Amino acid sequence: MKNIPNILKSRSKRNGIFFMELTKILGFKPRDIKYFKKAFTHRSMNIKDGKGNPFNYERLEFLGDAMLSSVVASHLYLEVPSGDEGYLTKMRSKVVSREHLNELGKELRLVDFVESKIPAGQFGDNIHGNLFEALIGAIFLDRGYKYCEKFIYRRVIVPYVDIEKLEGKVISYKSLLIEWCQKEKRIFNYHVYEDSGNDIVRHFSVKLSIDNKVVAKARATSKKKAEEKASKRAFFAFQSRMSKMI
Template sequence: MEQRRLIIPVFFSKAFYKKKNRESYAVFKKILGYYPRNLDLYELALRHKSASARGQDGVLLNNERLEFLGDAVLNVLVTDLLFKHFESQGEGFLTNTRSKIVQRETLNNIALELGLDKLVLKAEHTLSPRKSIFGNTLEALIGAIYLDKGYRRCKRFLEKRIIQRFIDIERIANQEINFKSKIIEWSQHEKIKLNFEHTELPERIESPLHFEARLFLNGIFVACGKGYTKKQAQQKASQEALAILESRQDLYADIMATAT
């Protein structure tokens, strides 16, 4: 796959770029455990869209495409790992455990532990709720690893550099996360009104879920969830809402604009 290269000003010397590349290789070696083959990919993974550069073909370059790829690769990697680690557990348990590992808060904390917050290139004015920019950068980095080194190297990076150092799989698997409490705490801190609207679902043999909860922030619809009980539906809606607030900066900005 051909990668676009950034336009480099001609007035810098070759010696400058050799020194810069040596420093970059050393930085990534410390994070990844190996030297990159295609350095441009990894540097692009650190470039937030607020600091987009223009390629030789005029296209704006940032880490959004790598983030998209890395998100998908990460989900496959974690699914693979959990499938083999919990041989006797069912789909629901595996899905729930995976969502805890790949949730934005977890990825943000891992990115901070890896020091990505000190490397990411972004504009100072960037709107970034709960520092999700760093978790997104981690996903972009995984996308870069996949393109540069392939699936096996990605898996090794996840296991050796992330799971073994920062994640206790057994503890996370048995940890209950109260998403409703999290979003209530956030809404109270930001002085934003939160409310749920409930609908009782018609009984269906193929679906035992009885309730749907729709979550609103200052009157703006954000997410919905379904469950066996109203409480479970609220939890699902809250979990979805937290994920949406992390990824949808436009919606986040609209909600914050209504805060008093």
């Protein structure tokens, strides 16, 4: 069984730099640095704590996700008293979407703090959002709900939560297109096939059909990305009708 390495427990120069940089991001000084060390430890390190439990950010990510949703939900509830449950749920989803969380994590350069055996260039985009959620989880354990709420307001709500802009924001063009097709009783189909061509990286192409007519084509490095790209192109082709679904 591996124990937490000395570098994670000592007041080394590296620890001091981490503490200072973290304080800039948080806007306050952390009390117990171990929560934040955990928030930036990747599972590839294969570290366990004194009780044999995994020492990485995945459980903090779960906790941070819950805290973020709670604070954003409370803000929207108070800010939009006329919004019903469906409206508030949709608006919250736009704020805490994976795409937005990834952007927040990138903006703070959180990946620079990660302890990992995997080269940084091999991380997927979602690690940025995962680290942001883990950081929020660490704040909650270190300082409690009020500090957690303060951080979320400073980093998420104040700079990015504009009700009018959110109402017009699309978080998934595919979901929007499917919802529209079902409402209008249209038949849709995503025909996806591998199309790597001369590329080293695997690619997929998709043809999106509505009522047996191809309305959009796209190509990307995953089926999901290709379908989303094609859906976005279809959205702009049918924008005047589909925009009512946003």
